[in-house]
Amino acid sequence: MTKGPRFTPLVDRLPAAVPFVGPETQERERGRPFVARLGANESVFGPSPRAREAMANEAAETWKYGDSLSFDLRTELAAGLGIAPENVLVGEGIDGLLGYLVRLTVAEGDNVVTSLGAYPTFNYHVTGYGGELIKVPYRDDCEDPDALLAAAREHDAKLVYIANPDNPMGSWHSAERIQAMIEAVPDGTLLVLDEAYLEFAPEGTAPAVDPDDPRVIRMRTFSKAYGLAGARVGYAIGAAPLIEAFNKVRNHFGMARISQAGALAAYRDAAYLAEVQEKVAAGRNRIAAIAQANGLSTLPSAANFVAVDCGADGDFARRVLAELIARDIFVRMPFAAPQDRCIRVSVGTEPELDAFEAALPQALAAARG
Known part of the structure; x- marks a missing residue:
């Protein structure tokens, strides 16, 4: 029988895994695209x-x-x-x-x-x-x-x-x-x-x-x-x-x-960078407002995303995440406690944030059972 490659002992011990499961992989598994891509901290405003x-x-x-x-x-x-x-x-x-x-x-x-x-x-x-x-x-x-x-x-x-x-x-x-x-x-x-x-x-x-x-x-x-x-x-x-x-x-x-x-x-193109920075600041404010309207708090952010505190433990936040994904909203969350009480929402376009705003109360209700 022909043998395959001889991996190093280190490689043999490692799991065949990647740090992040990309939205494209999730879309293939789900059989449909996301409506809002708010999980990878990309700039939806695109390049200059x-x-x-x-x-x-x-x-x-x-x-x-x-x-x-x-x-x-x-x-x-x-x-x-x-x-x-x-x-x-x-x-x-x-x-x-x-x-x-x-x-x-x-x-x-x-x-x-x-x-x-x-x-x-x-x-x-x-x-x-x-x-x-x-x-x-x-x-x-x-x-x-x-x-x-x-x-x-x-x-x-x-x-x-x-x-x-x-x-x-x-x-x-x-x-x-x-x-x-x-x-x-x-x-x-x-x-x-x-x-x-x-x-x-x-x-x-x-x-x-x-x-x-x-x-x-x-x-x-x-x-x-x-x-x-x-x-x-x-x-x-x-x-x-x-x-x-x-x-x-x-x-x-x-x-x-x-x-x-x-x-x-x-x-x-410094002028375009400044435009993006303004849009991101406005987007962070909108995410915070959406969270507050649903009885949730957010952490101050110096990035292009906001950590939304779901108000309970990691298991609850994971249910919220799953319910958002089921409603075609791609978001992610921290991996370790106690930070995993949060979900992480990237700044998106106005239509994407509209979709998140509509889906969040439904996701919270479903996660609460």
Whole structure:
């Protein structure tokens, strides 16, 4: 009998699972599409018209590989940040960059610290390279910098991860709090600062970029505020030796030309970004109003989604989620208690939020039995 491939012992131990079941998969299983796509924290307002035009123009050139150095985009980002291009790396979204970072720093058995219920794709990469995850609980629905640092010291962690603003709760810390965390990172530990939602946060959320600080690497993306989730463009900001090390493991032709062109044009269109930020702020307010009209509360959010507190435990929130999905409203929820008492609703178009408004009271009634 012919044998198949011989997997590594690590791969043999891993489950064949992905962090998120996408809406398309759910639609195929359900046999019908969603009316409102409010679960993936995408920007329903789409990319800048300039970005769409740039990508359309680049389509004819897509027979070429993309620039392996993403030179134009890195140069533009560096100029905007006031740093050198050597401190910037472009990659296939934050997810791809996190995978490369874990590959660079985490060997089997190495400890990595994160928050219980924080971004699961980071955990997926750590587990995939054999790292050991140390998880600390949220505090007051926020990631807890003090607890994260204490765990990093106790377990001699290679990496410690925090998102600011946070996903899935939408909470955030001030620039001063995050800078204090950077200053307190233990020797030999690298702080992974995920700033995917930064463009939606209040002024004073992000500390100033110090490109030469070897204690922190910052991750940002074009998937959220810039409306380019499907293009897969993210970037990392860090000390030049760390950024250079990515060249040892990254996919050098991982970036499509169309994606590079779209991100460059989007970054240059500050006026459109401001329009999206205004629409997201209005959308957060509407979600909060819908929740309040149904006797529910919401958490303050610095992201493009709102955590809606269903007022009971995780089992009840899961019933609410299931009833919304049954009514063709795609939403998600935090995975860990006590944050799983909430559902997480992304900002949508007015018709999508109309559909959510109509479905929520029915879902709550059905979940209550």
